[in-house]
Structure formats: structure tokens, C-alpha cells
Amino acid sequence: MGTLRSHSSIRTPRGFPASGPSNSPGPTLLAVTYASPQPGGYAHTxxxxxxxxxxxxxxxxxxxxxxxxxxxxxxxxxxxxxxxxxxxxxxxxxxxxxxxxxxxxxxxxxxxxxxxxxxxxxxxxxxxxxxxxxxxxxxxxxxxxxxxxxxxxxxxxxxxxxxxxxxxxxxxxxxxxxxxxxxxxxxxxxxxxxxxxxxxxxxxxxxxxxxxxxxxxxxxxxxxxxxxxxxxxxxxxxxxxxxxxxxxxxxxxxxxxxxxxxxxxxxxxxxxxxxxxxxxxxxxxTHYPPDLDHELALLRQEAELPEGTVVPSHLLETVARFARLVRGSNRVDQRSGVSVRLTVAAAETVAASALRRAALTGEEVPVARVCDLVGVAEPLLGKVEFETGMEGRESSILETLLRRAVAETFRARLGEADLEPLGDRFAGGGTVESGDLVGAAELLRRVGTVPGLAGLIARAAPEDVDGPPTPGLAAAVVEFALEGLYLERRLSKDTAPDGGVYRF
Structure with missing residues (x-):
């Protein structure tokens, strides 16, 4: 399942497997002992x-x-x-x-x-x-x-x-x-x-x-x-x-x-x-996850998202690719390593950004979009150690790697999709403004009708399609496609702190 949703039930502490019998009192931390229930029918002398x-x-x-x-x-x-x-x-x-x-x-x-x-x-x-x-x-x-x-x-x-x-x-x-x-x-x-x-x-x-x-x-x-x-x-x-x-x-x-x-x-x-x-x-x-599938499996297992928030699968893949790019960068001190906790924190930050937008715009279901990646790099600086000489450039390095991750995910999921109808939306000089304060319904209204949108959603986030796509998922895929066209230099974008304006 590609979409992470939080659970209202009590979770196993991070780091412990969610396994064991129902009458298990739970894992022991730091050698703390407790009185466990005595199994019936066992010898007691x-x-x-x-x-x-x-x-x-x-x-x-x-x-x-x-x-x-x-x-x-x-x-x-x-x-x-x-x-x-x-x-x-x-x-x-x-x-x-x-x-x-x-x-x-x-x-x-x-x-x-x-x-x-x-x-x-x-x-x-x-x-x-x-x-x-x-x-x-x-x-x-x-x-x-x-x-x-x-x-x-x-x-x-x-x-x-x-x-x-x-x-x-x-x-x-x-x-x-x-x-x-x-x-x-x-x-x-x-x-x-x-x-x-x-x-x-x-x-x-x-x-x-x-x-x-x-x-x-x-x-x-x-x-x-x-x-x-x-x-x-x-x-x-x-x-x-x-x-x-x-x-x-x-x-x-x-x-x-x-x-x-x-x-x-x-x-x-x-x-x-x-x-x-x-x-x-x-x-x-030991070593880090050897491939993208294992990185995604760990991300889905470990991330704890705010209640009711949805992070589509293409964004999860983007976050996983981002972590792998950081680990492979020659500007990052690889001796210290780049923890899987960076991947988890990035996904949780993306989800929090979507929840913040929903609170400000009145969206019923918070669904993360590409614009929510903007606030990821800065909070993660404490999790990465850079090579000597990178002082003052840390944020820009992570932002560049994040854009590369979006581009790689776009090519993997929508690289063979027909995006000409979406590109034609801008051929006559039209623009679309998006950002973390633009709700899903408003973004879809600004973009207008997108021919073949259902097919794009099926390609970009097949793990999330369960019945008719919600406006939040549709907006997330449309914005993902727009950002991919921009990164492929098929569109222009005027960037702003809280989003940007896409144009031809």
C-alpha cells in the first residue's frame, strides 16, 4: 500500500517489531523489569x-x-x-x-x-x-x-x-x-x-x-x-x-x-x-537499505503521520530517493552516514505541511503535494554532516538533491505518459500558481480540465487508487506533473517561498 495513514491505536515504540502474543506486556527498555501475567496451567513449584x-x-x-x-x-x-x-x-x-x-x-x-x-x-x-x-x-x-x-x-x-x-x-x-x-x-x-x-x-x-x-x-x-x-x-x-x-x-x-x-x-x-x-x-x-524498495519498506514501516493525513506513493518514493541521493553525494561526509531517520523525518515533515495547509484552507482530507517538499531541507540539516568547505551551502545542497529526487521519480512514474494536453494549457500564455497555501480544489480550478487525468493518477500513484480519485489526490498528481515538466525544462516556473507560478 503506497499511502501512509496514521493510526489512532497505541503504537509499538519505534525500534521494536510489532509482534508477540496478545498477552505480552510489551518490550522491555533499558533492562526495566515488571510483573508479567502468569500463564494458566503452568507448574508453580x-x-x-x-x-x-x-x-x-x-x-x-x-x-x-x-x-x-x-x-x-x-x-x-x-x-x-x-x-x-x-x-x-x-x-x-x-x-x-x-x-x-x-x-x-x-x-x-x-x-x-x-x-x-x-x-x-x-x-x-x-x-x-x-x-x-x-x-x-x-x-x-x-x-x-x-x-x-x-x-x-x-x-x-x-x-x-x-x-x-x-x-x-x-x-x-x-x-x-x-x-x-x-x-x-x-x-x-x-x-x-x-x-x-x-x-x-x-x-x-x-x-x-x-x-x-x-x-x-x-x-x-x-x-x-x-x-x-x-x-x-x-x-x-x-x-x-x-x-x-x-x-x-x-x-x-x-x-x-x-x-x-x-x-x-x-x-x-x-x-x-x-x-x-x-x-x-x-x-x-551492517549497511543502509541496498535498494529503493527496501528504503520504501522502512519508510512505510517507521513513519508516524498526523491523524488522517495522506502522503501519496509518488511523494514517498521522492523522499526515499532523496535520502539515497544524500548518501551518495560527494559533498556529504559519508563516514558519518545518513540515517534512515532522515527519510522518516522528511516524510513526517511533508505530512505536517499538508495538515497545516488543510487547517488554513479548510480542506477536509489533508493530502501532501510537491509544494510540501519545500520545507523539508532546512529541518534536516542537523541529520547530515557535510564535507569541509561546504559551510553556508548546506541548505542549497539538500534542495538541489531534493529536486533531483523529484525529477527521478517523475521520469520513473510519468516519463512515458502523454503530458501534451497538460502542456497545452500553457501554450497560449496561461499560468498556474500553486503553493502550500493553495487548497486542492482551488488548484484544480486554476488548472482547469486535464484530459486523461485518471490515467495520470493511475500512473503516478497506482498504490493510492481505490475507487474514484479524491480531489486531494488529483491535485497532488497534477502538481507533480507540473513540477516534472518544469524540471524537464518543458515549462518555466517563477519560484516563491511558499510555492511558485508555472508558465510556458
Whole structure:
């Protein structure tokens, strides 16, 4: 479907796939946990769990077996991820099958975090854990000292709680002020005040990594972690134990660590220390959408438009082509990359411009037109880094690329259409003024009758035709055709800040 419309229902947070069971409490952000509903009919004591025949698997084995099962059944493995099918995903699948910790390396806005979050969908939907355990110990193999003690004293009566897969995903955005205690843990002064000794392992307040035990933990922007904190991850990745305040706690953590990072030749804020890179089992290089179709698929998936606003498919394609032209420009710093967020922000700005016009002109249904592209370049300057020497020319560079995108889309959609009848409208010296303050009905009145308009609409926006075309869609296609004729130098145009006047 080529037209994006906003939805009044609650949306999945951007970056998470819209998948999962209806009783899922939703994805977990930054390792925040919550009380999930307990599935009915599941064992709630250790004894009942044994009688049910439940088999304990490590997290790596769980991911491997579930991934292979989905591959064998032909089911989606990474929903919401586009353009990686033949490049990134095979490498990631091999790493998960091998049970490796993974670092995803790529420029900004390539979908690294989204991809990492979809990996959590490969976990079992429900998994048993010891009730009230801070690190989610499995009832069969208690890891922390507290659960080991409870298992001995309570035996088969040890209470069991079932965690949803969303609770088994933790995430931390690395920042320069992140400390070892936040990730690994520290001594809890309150427990010392209760009379416990400093060497008692139960005085430890566990950090984010041990709390992700039996799950997946993501560290975003890994190079931003201070080197001393990266060193603290050595044992977690290799020996799977913790070292807190001078004494070592043997804690065989069962987790898969996945990190994201920008290439070191661009990121000047820090780097991944060499011994830590060596401890990751796999490094996977990501990339931007390889072709226009994937760019459009991501745009349709990610853009959140104002309620009731329509962006026709030819404008979506124009925005997608614009982003690809920016990525290929030699005036843009390609080391920093041009995020897919630029594409999404451009489409949302176009939709907002259409909604603004509707409010000012009284249009019932806001439909975006070419004139709404005028306000796109300036707001996007913060998303693009230019090469040295381009100071003061940034806006004009983006505007030029935007016009090229319109021309390319015009040639692709209307290049073979018969536009002579529309051009004849100007042969006698007629003019048509358009702009972001000219409503659809008024624009159509100014243009007059256009022979073959239905055919033009079918060529320019076939994804949007569902019954008789609306005045808004008709005006959008007519203005698109006029702009294309201008860019092909078959018409002239007197430009103005809010639109322009087309003439022969």
C-alpha cells in the first residue's frame, strides 16, 4: 500500500517489531523489569515443574534451537528488518547458531538496535524462574547464593514464576559516565547495615548484566563505555563471573551479549579496547537499505503521520530517493552516514505541511503535494554532516538533491505518459500558481480540465487508487506533473517561498 495513514491505536515504540502474543506486556527498555501475567496451567513449584517434563536449556541453546526451528518451518526470524536478507542476517544467524556474543558494527541509523531487539523474539515465550530471584535463576540450576540456599531448604516446594520473553531482554545505552557498579554490581550498604559481613555474597546489589541472566543483554554504542568499564566486561564475556569490591563471586551467568558500535574510523568519542573485541565471538557489519524498495519498506514501516493525513506513493518514493541521493553525494561526509531517520523525518515533515495547509484552507482530507517538499531541507540539516568547505551551502545542497529526487521519480512514474494536453494549457500564455497555501480544489480550478487525468493518477500513484480519485489526490498528481515538466525544462516556473507560478 503506497499511502501512509496514521493510526489512532497505541503504537509499538519505534525500534521494536510489532509482534508477540496478545498477552505480552510489551518490550522491555533499558533492562526495566515488571510483573508479567502468569500463564494458566503452568507448574508453580519445583516439584510440579519436574513432573511436567520441563527441560532446562542454556540461553544460547534456546536461541539456536528456536532459530533452526523457524528456519525449517519457513517462519520470519527477524520481523521489521529490511534489506539485510542476503548480507547481515546470514552472518547473524551463524553467530547465534554458534552461541557467540555479537557486536554489530555500522554507521548511525542502519537499524542495529532494531535488529538486536528482534533477537529476543527467538527466546521461548515463557520460561520458569525462581520466584523473587533478582537474576532470574532457573529452578533446576540455581546460580545466585540466595537461590542455592532456598533450593536446599525448600526442596520441591521452591516457588516458580514464569517470565515472558520480553522480560529477558535488557538494554543499556553506553555513556561516558556509565560505571562498573551500574553494569556489574556493587556492595549494598543497606544489607551491610543489617549485620551481614562485607565478604558475604548476598550483600551484592546486582547490576544490569547479572540481572539479564538467562536472557539477552544489549550494549548500545559500546565504544562510549570508558575503557575501565570495558575491562570489567572481560570476565563476564569469557569466564562468566563477577568481581565486586575486591572479591570474586563465581556466578556462572547464562546470557548472550550483543553490542552495537559505529566504525572506529568515524567515532572519535572512544573505541572498543582490543581484548574486549577479541572476546566477542562474531562481528557483523551492517549497511543502509541496498535498494529503493527496501528504503520504501522502512519508510512505510517507521513513519508516524498526523491523524488522517495522506502522503501519496509518488511523494514517498521522492523522499526515499532523496535520502539515497544524500548518501551518495560527494559533498556529504559519508563516514558519518545518513540515517534512515532522515527519510522518516522528511516524510513526517511533508505530512505536517499538508495538515497545516488543510487547517488554513479548510480542506477536509489533508493530502501532501510537491509544494510540501519545500520545507523539508532546512529541518534536516542537523541529520547530515557535510564535507569541509561546504559551510553556508548546506541548505542549497539538500534542495538541489531534493529536486533531483523529484525529477527521478517523475521520469520513473510519468516519463512515458502523454503530458501534451497538460502542456497545452500553457501554450497560449496561461499560468498556474500553486503553493502550500493553495487548497486542492482551488488548484484544480486554476488548472482547469486535464484530459486523461485518471490515467495520470493511475500512473503516478497506482498504490493510492481505490475507487474514484479524491480531489486531494488529483491535485497532488497534477502538481507533480507540473513540477516534472518544469524540471524537464518543458515549462518555466517563477519560484516563491511558499510555492511558485508555472508558465510556458
Amino acid at each position: 519445583l516439584g510440579a515443574l519436574r513432573e511436567s517434563g520441563h527441560v532446562h536449556r542454556s540461553t544460547a541453546a534456546e536461541l539456536r534451537e528456536n532459530l533452526l526451528a523457524r528456519m525449517g518451518a519457513g517462519l520470519p526470524r527477524f520481523p521489521g528488518v529490511h534489506g539485510f536478507d542476503h548480507t547481515v542476517l546470514p552472518q547473524l544467524e551463524r553467530a547465534l547458531i554458534a552461541g557467540h556474543d555479537v557486536v554489530l558494527l555500522g554507521e548511525r541509523g542502519q537499524g542495529k538496535t532494531r535488529l538486536i531487539r528482534t533477537v529476543a523474539g527467538l527466546l521461548d515465550e515463557w520460561s520458569p524462574t525462581v520466584t523473587d530471584c533478582p537474576i532470574g535463576c532457573h529452578p533446576y540450576a540455581p546460580t545466585c547464593p540466595s537461590c542455592a540456599r532456598r533450593s536446599t531448604t525448600e526442596g520441591d516446594d521452591l516457588p516458580v514464576r514464569w517470565r515472558h520473553r520480553d522480560e529477558r531482554y535488557g538494554e543499556k545505552l553506553a555513556t561516558p559516565d556509565t560505571g562498573t557498579a551500574e553494569l556489574v554490581g556493587d556492595v549494598d550498604p543497606a544489607r551491610l547495615a543489617e549485620g551481614r559481613s562485607l565478604g558475604d555474597p548476598e550483600t551484592i546489589h546486582y547490576g544490569l548484566l547479572p540481572r539479564a541472566n538467562r536472557g539477552i543483554f544489549c550494549v548500545n554504542e559500546l565504544p562510549d563505555l570508558p575503557a575501565r568499564v570495558q575491562v570489567a566486561l572481560f570476565n563476564v564475556l569469557e569466564e562468566r563471573d563477577l568481581q565486586v569490591r575486591g572479591y570474586s563471586l563465581r556466578l556462572p551467568l547464562d546470557l548472550v551479549l550483543v553490542a552495537s558500535a559505529n566504525p572506529e574510523d568515524y567515532t572519535s568519542r572512544g573505541r572498543i579496547v582490543t581484548p574486549l573485541k577479541d572476546r566477542f565471538g562474531a562481528q557483523v557489519r
